[in-house]
């Protein structure tokens with residue numbers, strides 16, 4: 257028996273694919289991990305045992321996580337790429353802004369990627385500029401023509417990233433364009449494939465695929481509505497462009513809504529802060545307020 261440290265690159269039907277060196281081991285987890293509610297996730301750094309020369313092993317322990325996404329369940333995420341398209345589908349900036357706020361609250365850096373630039377180059381550039389101006393790393397690309405993919409790959413570098421965004425924006429196509437090769441699948445998986453295929457019906461499979469810069473990328477299915485879990489008074493701090501100007505507000509507690517002498521509102525009026533971002537802020541704030549009111 258040999259002990260090693262590896263990273264979980266895929267979870268399928270109760271099996272863990274653990275990458276160590278240039279090999280992937282098919283592992284089960286110790287029962288006590290599950291009983292302790294500490295089942296490994298994709299992205300987890302784990303200690304596992306394997307027999308020399310074997311491709312299978314057993315996960316003994318999971319290292320503490322830096323962070324954890326719920327949907328998809330991925331640990332130790334360095335950045336989430338929020339993918340939009342200028343059309344087909346029409347961009348839902350309200351949901352994008354809500355997701356960006358959520359990520360900021362979780363302390364997970366965001367990158368904005370406007371895909372399908374081939375369908376509307378001007379529109380794609382404008383959306384990318386909108387988010388760059390707000391303070392996010394943002395670019396436009398086309399997974400269809402390849403335009404901008406090198407810049408995206410360079411931006412992601414050695415990070416572990418997850419793609420998120422509306423259904424149909426091109427997350428899966430970007431993933432296959434950026435991933436270098438397939439997930440190295442242990443030979444043993446062939447023998448287990450029938451079982452794993454069955455598991456696929458019920459288990460949402462997450463795989464971290466290798467990126468050219470040494471990082472890893474996970475695709476996710478388009479998300480539906482999700483609830484923000486923060487105090488309404490915290491929301492304004494999730495907007496990088498508000499933070500940049502908030503020092504100019506009369507009140508240090510300014511939420512940039514009804515307060516007098518608000519620098520943020522002034523910058524919105526001047527067009528320095530995108531009115532669409534500000535209006536989505538008001539809308540999300542109102543939703544949080546309503547939820548809070550229902551609680552009491």
Ligand SMILES: Nc1nc2c(ncn2[C@@H]2O[C@H](COP(=O)(O)OP(=O)(O)OP(=O)(O)O)[C@@H](O)[C@H]2O)c(=O)[nH]1
Nearest residue numbers: 372398399400422423424425426427428429477478
């Ligand atoms: N014209 C054009 N079409 C694209 C581009 N990227 C993806 N598509 C197409 O858009 C459709 C949806 O792409 P997917 O990659 O499946 O989208 P997705 O974001 O993974 O969607 P979900 O898995 O449903 O969340 C497919 O028909 C793709 O071929 C692009 O850059 N340009």
Ligand SMILES: [Mg+2]
Nearest residue numbers: 427428476477
């Ligand atoms: Mg997809």
Ligand SMILES: [Zn+2]
Nearest residue numbers: 505510512518
């Ligand atoms: Zn203000």
